Amino acid sequence: MVNSVGPSGIFQPLEGDDPRVIAGYRLSAKLGAGGMGKVYLSYTPGGRPVAIKVIRPEFSEDAEFRRRFKQEVQSAQRVQGLFTAPVIDSDAEGPSPWLATAYVPGPSLSAAVAEHGRLPVSTVLLLVAGIAEALQVIHGAGIVHRDLKPSNVLLAADGPRVIDFGIARAADATSLTSSGVTVGTPTFMAPEQAAGSTITPATDIFALGQVAAYAAIGTPAFGEGTSHGVLYRIVHEEPDLTGLPDELRDLVSRCLAKDPSERPSVAEVIALCGEASGQTQLRRPEEWLPTAVAADITTRTAAPAPVQTPPPPLQAPASQAAVPQPPTQPAQPPTPPPVQQVPTALNQPQTPPPGYGPAAYAPTATGTAPVPPMSGGPGATGPITAMPAPQPPKKKRKGLVTALVLVCLLVFAGAGGGAVYYVMKGDDTKKNSQADDKTKNADTAPSPSDGATGATGADTGDNAQAPKQDPEPVDFKGINLPDEYHLSVAEEPVKPSNADNSSDVDFAYQDNNYSDDQVETQTGKLVLLDAGQQGTLDTCRSDTRFTETILTKRLSKGSQMCLTTSYGHVALITFRGYAPESSPSKYMTVDVRVWRNAVEPEENS
Template sequence: MVNSVDPSGVFQPLEGDDPQVIAGYRLRAKLGAGGMGKVYLSYTPGGRPVAIKVIRPEFSEDAEFRRRFKQEVQSAQRVQGLFTAPVIDSDAEGASPWLATAYVPGPSLSAAVAEHGRLPVSTVLLLVAGIAEALQVIHGAGIVHRDLKPSNVLLAADGPRVIDFGIARAADATSLTSSGVTVGTPTFMAPEQAAGSTITPATDIFALGQVAAYAAIGSPAFGEGTSHGVLYRIVHEEPELTGLPDELRELVTRCLTKDAAERPTVAEVIALCGAASGQTQLRRPEEWLPTAVAADITTRTAAPAPAPTPPPPLAAPTAGPPAQPPTQPAGPPVAPVPTALNHPQTPPPGFGPAYAPTVTGAAPLTPTAGGAGATGPIPVAAPQPPKKKRTGLVMALVLVGLLVFAGAGGGAVYYFMKDSGQKKSNQADDKKKTTDATPDSGGDASASPGAEGNGPAPAKDPEPVDFKGINLPDEYHLSMADEPVAPSNADNNSDIDFAYEDFDYSDDQVSTQTGKLVQLNPGQQGSLDTCRAETRFTETILTKRLAKGAQMCLTTNYGHVALITVKGYSPDDDSSHYMTVDVRVWRNAVEPEETS
């Protein structure tokens, strides 16, 4: 167990209730805890530090949270900005959901202000501009942060890093929040969040204004106290901006406008920062942070180094007396290195598919005392494709066998060839008998399917099955193997063949996780042959491209083909959001994709 950490208190020791290993990642220290869970320090196989956030048990027990968490993490993995900490790995299916991001060796904005006081104007302008650039990338991926606050902004030597984007949305529909509790930090919420109204990218702009005020003043713009009191002031009162430097006043007040439609866009925020700094383009100097804050980064850069992985055991000798077990040096026991990971990992950009392959059927990894001796996820061999018939290898073995027999004597070769010839003769006789006994063949071998000169009889196309007028609600999906095909949001149904997502903050879309889609062009005939021939594959299609009557071909990984016809969408005054489709399914119509 890692109990020795630096005296600064940045890296806290692991305690009795902290895990030693998370899906192959050896934990070295605890970095902190928050409303959603605890954060730990670990390392990749290449030695790069990562921060692993383990979700609290209260959320882990909620099936809807797990579904949302998986969905939000997949979206977050598309965010690759200069001022964000990228998500490089995750698991929503294990006992405790978790995600891993790049480790940022710097304090949070909240820690920096609490320890060193408010920041100078030049630093605040560069801070806000960097956060705005991060939001530009986050919103571009269809995500609203929803919980932008000083503790979710880390200060690095080359600028801020925004973390935990979109994860708060996963908790919005859980049983913990369904009673009216809103996810987010009350002190930095927007009025629409406090009122339970629609969340948009402008919600993050309001939070950005509060973050800017906090950095420049040293205290929240709407004060502190009970959650109800703070939320009331956010909705009904003006912010307290006494002490805010004049250079920041326009920027902050415009961001803190109650009406979301009146707030500046992300691009306008960046322009306001440039104007306030007296430059048309902000230039980030080498030392953009105060000296005291920069010193904290130096401290945090000295993270606990990964302990060396124990060497593999020596190979057993091929001859001589039995090898004696090596003498173990005195010291704490070393945890055994797991031979397989038990979760589907997502490789970081540039690592390639063999970085952390999925291994199915592995037993759950149990934390062991002293398990922090090795670091990072233990690499395993990448899954191999199904083996083909190795005809060449078989022939080579036969030839080797012949040579061996020849070395033993010509009689052995003769016996081998004689026996082989006899088997062929017997097989030919059996084949003839079978052919002669085939009903309605008239004794003619050529009339039998598969006879020499004739290929196997072509398989008939499967009969289509139609399902009319399916109302598919937002965040529900269809599985073409179901009978009947009907909307489902069950977590235990892994076949998400066709899903509908009605986003609050970006274009709606349909998607597939277990197949591939093709939108047919006007005039194309929606048939099995058309769907088999099409190769313009995609995993998502925006619904604004799918007018009434539009058709899509869906080919699932399990060999089912479906023709999906759009019949319409829910009216604006309907309390439910759904699309209506007709589905025609040809089951087992193509070869399924081979999976390992």
């Protein structure tokens, strides 16, 4: 039990239901709890503090959550920014999923405002610029934060730190959220989140505007109260910016635009912060926070000491492979047993194999073991003393056998030449067979210089073929697809058609009079990609959220759909918009990228 928890309840003691160890990390205190789990303080073996977030058991029991959690954590580990807390370790397979990030010794923005009130304009501008720079890195990794709020922004001595980026997506579409459990704070959601529409990086910009307003005013821009009431105001009403300083009004108002396309980009947000500060480039002073808030950082820097220094892990963290450690070296080298001297090939000076000597260790079935020394080190001029145990590596013995065979070849060239050739040929065949086995297990395709058959089966007669290379994509931009028309991705070029042939209806647009409009396929499967997913061939091959119809109300400008036809073709369809109201016809505009014969066709197709 941890008793020393520091002042002001920042470091809370572990309670009866709190774990003491997570995958080798000994927990020293509890830092807080949220909608998805609890956060604990721990230390690396080198003594660096880390924050470990353990997911709630309710989410842990959902297989889809675990899959998404693992995927999002892997994406988050690619984010390396000055204003983000890096993810350093995780485990999605254990009894309770968890992730570890660098510990930031500073209060959250929500705690700072709640305790000390609203922040001055200069601090807010530096805060917003830092968060925007963090979003720039996060979005660059293909992630939308989805849950940017004051409690996910930590105030460090050298600037803000954004945490928990992308993790909220793991809870989407799980059995919990579909049954009414809410993850995140409705107060800081965007209109498209509240309406269940497509999430894009612009969603984080809306949240950034809310964070800026909260920091400068001290209260949420859309008020507080029940979730339904707040979400209604976010979708249908304008924010209450009473008390917002004039220097921040243009910045906040543009970020809080209802239409995502009208919000500024991350780069524009940084530029607006620079203009509002009266400088072309923001410069962060050493003391960018008010004195009272900065004092909280000092308090959090004095974290409780680890339970043991360094804490010896009970087991290796899940993301690290176990590395066997050598036993303690004996004070005196072992005495070698009596040996018989044998002359080396051609009686030439020899050098012992690398690593052999009094302090060398050789691998064994369970770890490592000391290797006795051999006489005749570098510079020896006589025969070498061979040790009966341990034997030198087989590679060395084979080289010695080859040398002896060469001697025999020279001495008995007339009588035994054919036999020697047979021995050498057999050795080469064995090596070729080993090379073939390695080539069969290789994941990469052979280089063009390998020829049509590659490197496999050249000498052994194997029928293994080189892996099939991905087809080159073909792009068709700005296709206007009218109502009741369809596309066939096998055609060259891909163009709208209204031919009555269901076997060619790969992608069609339907304007339904009595129900919602939709796009559909009659020859394959569709997948609507999430925001942040990369529209690549690998993505289209791996995503299995198949459907045959997608409602057009779920599409926004830039939405992407993967199409896989039963004939083995794959297409990425990007929605660009609808016909203008002045147009006499109704159509949608799409871009199509096609990989023909990219997957195995279905039987009887």
